[in-house]
Amino acid sequence: MAAAPADPLVIAGHSFASRLFMGSAGYPNQQIMLEALAASGTGLVTMSIRRVSLDGYGESTIDLLGGRYRLLPNTAGCATARDAVLTARLAREALGTDWVKLEIIGDRETLHPDVGQLLAATETLAADGFVVLPYCNDDPVACRKLAMSGAAAIMPLGSPIGSGMGLCNPYNIALICRQSPVPVILDAGIGTASDAALAMELGCAGVLLNSAVAKAEDPLRMARAMRAAVAAGRDAFLAGRIPRRGYAQPSSPQLGIVGA
Amino acid sequence: MRINGQIEDGAPRPLPRTLGELLAARGIDPAARYLAVAVNGAIVPRGEWPSLALADADDVEIVRPREGG
Numbered sequence: 330m331a332a333a334p335a336d337p338l339v340i341a342g343h344s345f346a347s348r349l350f351m352g353s354a355g356y357p358n359q360q361i362m363l364e365a366l367a368a369s370g371t372g373l374v375t376m377s378i379r380r381v382s383l384d385g386y387g388e389s390t391i392d393l394l395g396g397r398y399r400l401l402p403n404t405a406g407c408a409t410a411r412d413a414v415l416t417a418r419l420a421r422e423a424l425g426t427d428w429v430k431l432e433i434i435g436d437r438e439t440l441h442p443d444v445g446q447l448l449a450a451t452e453t454l455a456a457d458g459f460v461v462l463p464y465c466n467d468d469p470v471a472c473r474k475l476a477m478s479g480a481a482a483i484m485p486l487g488s489p490i491g492s493g494m495g496l497c498n499p500y501n502i503a504l505i506c507r508q509s510p511v512p513v514i515l516d517a518g519i520g521t522a523s524d525a526a527l528a529m530e531l532g533c534a535g536v537l538l539n540s541a542v543a544k545a546e547d548p549l550r551m552a553r554a555m556r557a558a559v560a561a562g563r564d565a566f567l568a569g570r571i572p573r574r575g576y577a578q579p580s581s582p583q584l585g586i587v588g589a
Numbered sequence: 590m591r592i593n594g595q596i597e598d599g600a601p602r603p604l605p606r607t608l609g610e611l612l613a614a615r616g617i618d619p620a621a622r623y624l625a626v627a628v629n630g631a632i633v634p635r636g637e638w639p640s641l642a643l644a645d646a647d648d649v650e651i652v653r654p655r656e657g658g
Contacts, residue, residue, distance in 0.1 A: 355656070378653075391655070419625040
């Protein structure tokens with residue numbers, strides 16, 4: 330039996346050794362997806378819930394991932410609390426998990442979440458026994474309200490889904506992390522390793538990313554980079570960084586300088 | 590009847606009278622893993638699939654997990 334992980338990420342009583350969560354979409358093929366997920370060291374992989382093609386269905390991602398990873402179904406595409414709640418319940422039935430990434434979209438272009446609908450759905454689902462992980466915007470008040478409504482973790486975006494812009498408002502993310510009674514998982518907009526490291530340095534408990542790895546030129550290499558970045562950022566956060574100063578502070582001793 | 594978002598009005602193929610009939614007609618194996626069904630917004634447990642009666646105005650969702658972020 331493996332030893333308990335040092336510095337685990339705990340959500341709803343479940344302990345994760347890896348603070349990197351991964352998505353399963355957009356890989357060049359399923360073999361690369363499997364290799365990248367393995368290289369990332371992740372312990373949680375997201376999936377969507379979709380209508381079955383009624384002309385029969387072929388081999389699929391779920392059959393590859395089902396036994397290998399803990400899965401987090403999302404309610405991607407839903408625009409209302411009603412649709413998201415139904416999707417979550419269908420996901421629970423299909424996968425046998427109470428966990429759900431709650432995604433309710435308020436704008437089809439930016440994919441920004443509809444916070445009002447998110448709050449309503451979070452309350453309903455939490456009361457129905459779900460472990461709710463809402464994907465939300467980087468508004469500290471919205472995040473606090475979601476935590477009060479029963480979310481098990483908060484997942485603010487760094488920038489729009491798939492945009493690769495990284496963390497547009499690191500100040501908000503840091504504030505959300507300081508104020509949140511539940512773990513904060515930076516979700517959406519990560520573009521490269523330094524974005525993931527920054528999220529962790531600001532105090533995020535973890536990072537969820539998909540496009541940054543799946544659509545990188547070399548997904549396997551980027552998965553390794555993300556694994557290292559999340560670990561590095563976490564260590565840097567725990568190590569207690571030096572403050573930023575507006576002036577220089579010499580590091581070498583000031584006495585005994587030759588020629589002085 | 591609405592089946593996965595598509596309206597079926599009984600022509601050319603007659604509307605299924607049970608969920609079991611619907612699954613069979615569409616080539617969906619009721620023993621397949623990772624499937625879930627809702628009728629009119631309510632989850633239907635797997636044990637009830639074969640026998641659940643369907644009404645003409647029912648709204649049926651049959652889903653499974655797919656790749657996603």
